[in-house]
Amino acid sequence: MLEVETLGVTYGRTQAVKGVSLTVAPGEIVTVLGANGAGKTSLLRALQGAVKPASGRITFNGRDLTGQSPAARVKEGMVLVPEGRQIFVSMSVHENLLMGAYLRRDDAVVAEIEAIYERFPNLADRRNAQASSLSGGEQQMLAIGRALVARPRLIMLDEPSLGLSPLFVDKLFSLLGELNRDGIGILLVEQNTTMALEIAQRGYVLELGAVAIEGTAAELSADGALTEAYLGGSEAEPA
Ligand SMILES: Nc1ncnc2c1ncn2[C@@H]1O[C@H](COP(=O)(O)OP(=O)(O)OP(=O)(O)O)[C@@H](O)[C@H]1O
Ligand SMILES: [Mg+2]
Structure with a gap:
């Protein structure tokens, strides 16, 4: 479904992502791990289209999206839930969900939002409340709900568990x-290594912008020494 070939991202002289290649098959959960500054967010922002890659190619369902706008990628079914959630705090819960539908003109949006309220009863109860009044966890659910309104085939999440x-x-x-059981592919950037490897089928470990290790989740979990070396232990995991 998603094929990333030798993607590079540079900011001035900083090479944040150096020739990263990865794939996500339809219906797969793939995790990207790595220490602070490893280039995880830069990678996702290049996949989203918010930063222009210096090199490489992004193919989604056989279409080359490398030069396409973020909006075009959303239309193709690739949606990012960004680092720090970035919901619109001065808007209501409902208005935030409507923002997720800004590219859609069809009547199904109303039904889609109702389905999201069914999935997240907390949000339904608070639909007219200002988003800033939600707890961190509820705000993360809102950010995911907003992404789901776009009917993604691949949802990319940048450290969604942070601070929850x-x-x-x-x-x-x-x-x-x-x-995932509903058929949505997931590309999950996490620092909660243990939980990410429990849910994912495969993973990549980034170090200084490059893929240092890749493998099945079982292989990466078993590779304690290696994971520790690149991730600096697993202090993010709950006891
Ligand atoms: N807008 C920017 N301008 C210049 N350098 C940047 C910018 N954003 C990130 N960087 C640098 O690029 C490198 C990768 O950063 P990035 O945010 O992608 O890492 P990360 O793996 O997401 O880190 P974290 O775990 O802290 O979220 C770092 O050296 C960072 O300082
Ligand atoms: Mg980051």
Whole structure:
């Protein structure tokens, strides 16, 4: 479904991503791990189309999207839930969900948003509340809900568990499992290595912008020493 070939991202003289190649098959959960500054967000932003890659190619369902706008990628079914959620805090919950539909003109949007309220009853109860009044966990659910309104075939998430209570981390990971069972592919950037490798089928470990290790989740989990070396231990995981 997604094929990334030798992607490079540079900011001035900083080479944040250096020739990264990765794939996500339809219905697969793939995780990208790596220490702070490894280039995970830069990679996702290049996939989203927010930054122009210095090199490489992005193909989605056989179409070359490398030079396409972020909006075109959303239309093709690639949606990013960005680092730090980035919901519109001064808007209501409902208005945030409508923002996820800004590229869609069809009547199905209303039904789509209702389906999201069914999935997230907390959001339904608060649909007219200002998004800033939601807890961190609820804001993350809203950010994911907003992405789902675009009917993605691939959802990319940048450290969605960051700052969430253990209860919400569990909720988040079971939600990702549900979305995947509904047929949505997932590219998950995480620092919670243990949980990411539990849910993913495969993973890549980035170090200084390049893929240092890749393999099945089982292989990466078993590779304790290697993972520790690149990720600096697993302090992010709950006890
Ligand atoms: N807008 C920018 N301008 C210049 N340098 C940047 C910019 N964004 C990121 N960088 C640099 O690019 C490198 C990769 O950063 P990036 O944010 O992609 O890493 P990350 O893996 O997402 O880190 P974190 O785990 O902290 O979120 C870092 O050296 C960072 O300082
Ligand atoms: Mg990041």
